[in-house]
Amino acid sequence: MSTHALRIGIIGCGGIGQDHARRLHYKLQGARVVALNDIDRAGTEAFNAAAGLGATVHDRYQDVIDSPEVDALLIASWGPAHEEQVLACIAAGKPVFCEKPLATSAAGALRIVEAEVRAGRPLVQVGFMRRYDAGYRQLKQTLKAGTIGEALMVHCAHRNPSVPDMYVDDMNITDTHVHEIDVLRWLLDDDYVTAQVVSGRRTRNAHNGLTDPIMVLLETRSGIRIDTEIFVSCRFGYDIQCHVVGETGVASLPEPMSVPLRSGGRQSTEILMDWKRRFIDSYDVELQEWLDDTRKGIVTGPTAWDGYFASATAEACVEARHSQRITPIRIADRPAFYGR
């Protein structure tokens, strides 16, 4: 690909689509946002003007993909639209960064995998940004260095202060836990084989009868046991915990940097209240690496295969929640195209 700034088309200009547009156009190196599409055309025109992008607003997402002005696509529409939009990018032979989920079903994600394999070159990256978080990267280095021996167990928590009314049961798996599903597989360099979901006493702060908290138990191919508490009405903050128990020690995800206070008769540090602040730096690293890789025609971030694996695991977790059984995670054969 040439050395000019990559010309990016964005499909889906809601919350994170707008953040990514500003990030790509103003903050990162080597990109310009030149085309936009969203169901809400008027809102997108207003955003385009307010952000000073000077992009062309298209009525149809296909026109953004087909535009000769567009080198690569970023999809941040709602999940159910991702599959057909990613498939259209592959059909056009254009690199695409798709926010999670890659598709809303494992079968849909597998169709994307198959289309990319047929295309014969890496085109798809999925927006699992935790792999770009400095803390998770340090944790991975620590495990790789063998400092705590082999990993045996992992204890995690994913806590949100609250969730909107539209958030219903199973989203704690498909929308929330899916981040742990991807990042822990990458962290441990291992695949999952079974899933179990348990719940007990519910918080009185959950809305609409949401089952909250829940605990997801995953078992990996090498026998590592992972438990993750997902508690989305915890009130006190956005709190991500990950502690890996090894043969000779425990390695923990570092807490976000915060000034320790001694004040008012207490010692304290801040607990962040939202995911955006918690992972703000990782979005920058994620998209800068995607831009750099796209110039080279490679994908080093989460691939379509990783997106498929996450969807298949989430599906098994949902099944496990409903059946209350330990559920096997059934995965298709991994195409040689995706390496190991």
Ligand code: NAP
């Ligand atoms: P959002 O604010 O609802 O934005 C989605 C936008 O896409 C809306 O403007 C929506 O229009 C539009 N849209 C829906 N269907 C479309 C279609 N077929 N073609 C074009 N545009 C379409 O949601 P969001 O929070 O930005 O989330 C967008 C995606 O990013 C979701 O898949 C979400 O899971 C993911 N996400 C990832 C992270 C992360 O940490 N990686 C964080 C946040 C979000 P209407 O509002 O008119 O329907």
